[in-house]
Amino acid sequence: MKKRTPKNIFRQGAIPASFIGESIQKHSSKTEIGAHSIFLGQVRADEVDGKKVEAIEYTTYEEMALQKMHEIRESVFEKYPITCMHVYHSLGTVPTGEICLFVFTSSGHRRAATDACNELVEWIKAELPIWGKELLEGESYQWKVNN
């Protein structure tokens, strides 16, 4: 198997829709691809004790997260016949309604892309040392909990 170097998955602030569009466009030259699967995480305006979440502020243990993501990437490439895999996660403040996670897989046929994409999202949420602080109306906050 060819060796891949760890990639930086982190982006400061929200992930713009235009960036997602451009990422899709970049694959038009890879004509062996027949299917893309995309997961987008959006910051939800949950209500906590009557106060609305206005944004999530993300922090990470970056070196550990990138090392872990590299391991996940390798194992998913090994398990599924996919041609491409792209993962982007926000750091810093992302307002509600904006995109904070972008996972993008491509393959010859749809099954591999969708399965790999779903599995990646689960791994990212469970294994990467990233923390979300939910910023509420009126300057209070609570730490996000993943289900």
Add this chain to the structure above:
Amino acid sequence: MMKILVFGQLTDIFKGSFIRLKDIPDTDTMIRKLEEKYPALKKMKYLIAIDKEIVKENTTLGEESEVSLLPPFSGG
């Protein structure tokens, strides 16, 4: 002096992103000393990582060890 990195909700307890401790031979001693100094830690859920690998049992620490306390992850 050993540096311990803390993240997420633990930064509230430690009032910052790291703490320094002296004379820490292993992780059990580290936790005991930290809980004495920061009793709120007893109620927290977290994992210990040494050099970015999670350890579940008492582990010997060296001066060069990069120790971190990781509360439950909440990315995505």
